[in-house]
Amino acid sequence: MFRYLLCCFGLVLMYPTGIDMYLVGLPQIANQLGATEAQLHIAFSVYLAGMATTMLFAGSLADRIGRKPITLFGALLFALASYFAARSQSSDLFLVARFVQGVGAGCCYVVAFAILRDVLDDKRRAKVLSMVNGVTCIIPVIAPVIGHLIMLRFPWPSLFYTMAVMGLLVFGLCLFVLRETYSKASFHSQTLPRVQTESFKQGFFISRVVITTLGVTTILSYVNVSPMLIMGQMGFDRGQYSNTMAMTALVSMLASFSTPFLLNQFKEKSLIMFSQTLFAAAALVFILTQLGWLGQLFNLLGFGLVCSGFAIGFGVTMSQALSPFVARAGVASSLLGIAQVCTSALYIWVMGQLEVSAINILFVILAVGALISITLILAVPKLSEMVANEQIPESA
Template structure:
């Protein structure tokens, strides 16, 4: 296999560029959350319809993974990243000019495709640059950076909305696109290790996807990532109902608890690489799954005592478990793939986003309380321990792949 011909920037610069790329997705959701009531008022629609601007963004992000991955393998990570940034920025501009909800929904659909391209390019580049063994550590750092956005973006969005208007949030997205795009254009180097013969193959073919999906190591670790993401999604969708509707917390109090958990999530993601260095990826995942199981038990035990702290304490514990499972498992899911890292990253992203959404909806259909809903999501990872402790599961974490 040929290596890339252009020298990559030193890892510290590369990590900065990758951080810029992965922030497009959470920024496209969290910054304008405080503006949703004003958007529904501007377009004279119900608040539920304004929330579809988030749903359709997530939908296109999930669907777009199937196209962005093979494109990144064929044409390179850098070109896909730049194309995604251009589409993201133009879509944000289109959303700024929107005069009705249909226009806004179209812009958000396009913006989701742009965000998915930057995310796929980032995680494929991680596998290219840092190799199969170190990629999990780098993914943990990137997840830590992603967690800053839910903590800070709503504050910035609230300021922009109150000082200017809800359209200012999309102005910020345009500015971020221009800034990040300029740095990516000037500094980022192509890292795609595929040979010319491999690049000459058809871009979209079922075998390319199937060769990734059928790999048991990918399937298992990607499933862990999906289930871990479902835990966070169930918390995000249940927290407003529990904290504000049932416990009567104000918006400021809710934001405070939300911010504390985001900060703990950041700490957990930053700790993950150190834990992987000390314990290895196998024990890191096992520890993360056990923490999630304990958090689920606490969630049920404390559900009868109505207070914000008793609801959030299991969430705090789960944030560390989530961070450690996601970082180590994502790296292992991508480890077997070099020239197909883009496709693998795309399928991993699809499972994390769309797959976790389906799981959350399925558990919600059981009509259980929010406490039990979150606990069940946490416990769904526990059967994975049987595979992790099996001979095959242990062997997966002993393999060293060609980078």
């Protein structure tokens, strides 16, 4: 079991590392490639576009030819794209490399969740996904620090050479340690007949897609607007901003690693409801600070509530979303990833085009997301009830 957990941790971590590590090198990259920093910020969207476009075919292929080939392809592609990004001599080539990097990361991200669906039962999977989420939450803080330390001695291409090495390490890990969790023989003899019964239109899955998508949109909105809120509105300097982000990442990690213990005491539904209550409480804090009823420093409490709510609820809800699927777990994981990435990018872009203030971008998704999610949790039957009513496969 340890081999699967180790490989999945490596596969999942490639996605946030590819986003966060290179940011400290943007000024040097822009200078050397003859582009503005604003032009190169599109590399973030290009990377996510690469992930989104590959997720559906990666999940489908993983359900047909197995998990391991897709992990090997994704990790190797991520490594090669990182190498070519480091060797880029123009902004166009750099953006192409970033897109391909996203393709590699998307393959690894999708299959990691499918592997965990294959080897873990519902309760253990919820715990493991919470721990994976805890490690992922600390990457946005650790990766820029590592990038800064690298650039104290080496030029910006070294950031992407480092990512290339990471891709090769994950490739080696999957090649020599990971065992295939999805046999084609088993697929055709046992699970293929289930494909027709494992519908993506059933209400439980759709509700969990919506809840996880709103959660990811919330946390990415927080990350995106945090500089404007903390340094602009609250008047913190860069050092204080870094410390604040580090503390919220610590809160996320502690909440994530506490969730497996909470699952021993409370039902999954209770934890998901609690996470949405934390989101609603954060929205209340932000509106009170804007009205002047609370001081600006109370925004820090709101940030902590946002991070805690996401950390406690995301892994549990993702586990529930994958529960109904055996034969189509890869595609289910793909649909979750596509919904989360595309909705987040669309929401942030639309709010930016409408020139909505940073605090209101965060407040709207917190308030609306919590309201929709709580309604779905209460309205959609529990998984066990759906099994009893034969709405989903019993073995799910």
